[in-house]
Amino acid sequence: MSCNGIRAGIVYASITGNTRELAEIIADGFRKHKIEPAFCHAGSFPAWQLGELDLLAVVTYTWGNGEIPSEMKPVYEAIASQAPKQLITGAAGSGDSFYPAYCGAVDKFRDLLFVHTQLAVTLKVELMPQESDRERCQRFTDILVNRCLASAAT
Ligand SMILES: Cc1cc2nc3c(=O)[nH]c(=O)nc-3n(C[C@H](O)[C@H](O)[C@H](O)COP(=O)(O)O)c2cc1C
Known part of the structure; x- marks a missing residue:
């Protein structure tokens, strides 16, 4: 929850820690907006809560050949x-x-989210997020929060 009423969630999967680090940086980005996101590993994702969120960040690594x-x-x-x-x-x-299919799982979620939700933004990071990625991560959360505030105002 947050002081501005936005209910945000982050769902992630990670094996070696790169994606978990990315998800944590995104969570910090929400905290800069005074939003405390629900932070959840894919294995314990409460699907029923989808209807209780205003925004959701899906954060995934890619497996196989872009899977x-x-x-x-x-x-x-x-x-x-x-x-x-x-x-x-x-x-x-x-x-x-x-x-060859760099961050192919992000592309697959992008296509899904475009069809079923209000997709606002995508972000691909090479392996472990670096200092130079932090600004891109903050932009990712800024765009989500601003879209949410704009849709609440209409
Ligand atoms: C077997 C295997 C297949 C992979 N396939 C892809 C791929 O198709 N595209 C891609 O961008 N990365 C691929 N990767 C790289 C991982 O997505 C990348 O290392 C990621 O940072 C792992 O995230 P994690 O540390 O959160 O587990 C693959 C890695 C492994 C071990």
Whole structure:
């Protein structure tokens, strides 16, 4: 929850820690707006809470050849079947540009969120977020929060 009433959530999956670090930086970005996000690993994602959020950041690594990791698949299914159309969303992730489908899972979530929600922003980070990525992460959260405030005003 937050002092400006925005209910934000972050759902993430991570094996070696890069994506978890990215999700934590995004969480800090929300805190700069005085928003305390619900922070949740994909394995314990409460799909029923989708209807109680104003905005959701999906933060994923990429597996296989541009694939969504298996622990994120229930999140994908839940969004496809239960996300309210007015939910404001962003897709972010860590990948490795060595692979042809760089951050392919981010692209797949982007396409899903575009169809089922109000997709506002995407972000791809190479492996572990660096100091130079922090500004990009802050922009990611700023865009989500500003979109949310704008839609509340209409
Ligand atoms: C078997 C395997 C397949 C991968 N496939 C891709 C891929 O297709 N595209 C990509 O951008 N990164 C790919 N990656 C890289 C990971 O997404 C990247 O290392 C990421 O930072 C891991 O996040 P984590 O530290 O949160 O687990 C792959 C990594 C492994 C081990």
